Amino acid sequence: MCCGKTMTPVTAFAKPSRGQNWLPLLERATQEVFEIMLGCQVTRAEPSEPKVPGGFTAIVGLAGALCGVVTVCCGAKTAGQIAKAMLGDTADSAGQAVDALGEMCNMIAGNFKNKLTGTDERCMLSVPSVISGGEYRFHSLAQGNSMETVVLFEDAPVSIRLQLQN
């Protein structure tokens, strides 16, 4: 699975005020996880790209020094492609798509927090959860900073969002 790449450990953001300048870290954490887990390079989407359809949403909670949620949202077809890239061409069930997207979200959240110097050991992750369906709304009670990046995976948008509690 691993292609010799490693996740870069530390950044220059030693003590950022909450959420400031963290978008580049989130983007880098996302790019590294896609490269290591799926063997592909994702590009950042332009703001004019179409909005992500709400087929699948994976969620990981952050607790401790950082309190909030990381979500990864994409269409059902894209979730299936992620599962195949991660688990092989036979991974075509909805359950495997759920597992793969949940694991991607977990790794992005973990990689992101590891890039925050001094936060790693004081911030913990909850178990990933995944919502799928044709009609649902997702509402976070986090009231602090929110940042989002959209990347293209096989030309389809994948949204990664960090929502923090004050």
Added chain:
Amino acid sequence: MTTDTSLVTRSHEENWLPIIELAVEEVFEMMVGCRVKVAAQSENKPNEEFTAMVGLAGALCGILAVCCDAKTAGEIAKRMLGDTADSQEQVADALGEICNMIAGNFKNKLSGSGDRCMLSVPTVISGGEYSFHSLADGTCLETVLLFEGAPIAVRLQLES
């Protein structure tokens, strides 16, 4: 809220259902001003139009979820916030807060876990067509309680 139990270690987690039920009853009594009572799960499955969830991290890793239908979620919001609380956002906020308080009350009842288990921010999913999956692969405990005759499911899913 009553504190402490004799259940200290994870090896007893299959016995935590009464603690969850007590935590739910206390939160409803304090926050919603009414008593809820445990119901038979087989006869009372809620239509899960609303799911509020809170992540647990640290000594306990998993999620706690509260599920009910839209009418029940709206009624809880009105009881908590007043009769004008009828927007989708207010309903989600109320159910998320209930879930957060149940999770906090539950973990405080586990001796030794209170300060080593932390909660993430609550999130709420609503809609007519969705499925909720947790990747937690350990113990799953579920109870159903009746709020004004309507079922509310409370589920704890733990990582092994």
